[in-house]
Amino acid sequence: MCEHGNVAAMEAASEVGVDTRWSEMLRTYHTVSNELEHELQAGHGLGLSDFELLKALCRCCGPDKAKVRMKDLEAEMYLSQSAFSRTVTRLEKAGFVERAECGFDRRSNFLAITDAGGERYRSAAETYRAVLNEHFA
Template identity: 30%
Template sequence: MADPFVFFTALVRVETRLWNVIDARLRAEHDLPVGSLQFLRLMSGPGPCRVQDISCALDLTVGATSKAVDRLEARGFCERQANPDDRRSSLLVLTTAGREKLAAATPTFDAAMTRLLAALPADAVAGLERGLEVLERELDG
């Protein structure tokens, strides 16, 4: 790597542009921001899901995560249920509308990412995946 600043700037610029392209497509076709799709996917995972779980998975503050969940709840995509193991937190559960929105938007997301990544050789994609995993572990320190 010749210039760390140039690499940093390129990495951030590509991430921002990638987010914006996917976000615009999801908003246009499904009235769903990409960030909301991330939340719905996490809520649909195996086992119970709390605001704290999403916060940790996406590296967001609990406050920002809770506000985003509030917006999804207001749209009827999820609901909070009492957590039988911890009265201080709620479990997040997708509603029928949330499951339907997730099922409709996921193929759009997958198709957009597949199309964009098709521009790269398969070994470059694999190298990027490995490199990002290593960088994330380094950031976790």
């Protein structure tokens, strides 16, 4: 096969492959995100987006910095601006993050994780890792 450089066949095979890759991703994504959603909610009272935001916040803050601009954190995530804003509101009501004014630019808000937020994140992260290992390891 391929001795004539059969482009049509290669394209066909390639398209089937692309389609299959997407179908598998769709199935895996729904399976894993549903399980994460359930486990995080049941065990820690967090939705998946809540957790992913806390995760990004911890990563962006690093060990030294305590605050991140909301816009910068938003850029790290898959959420729309409005969904991001509401997720922050949820987490703030729960006491896991705090909005703080930014002296330089009064349009911006800094975002900081609270002690309670850090603790909740670390315990939820164990559940998170367990679920991912179960599906990807």
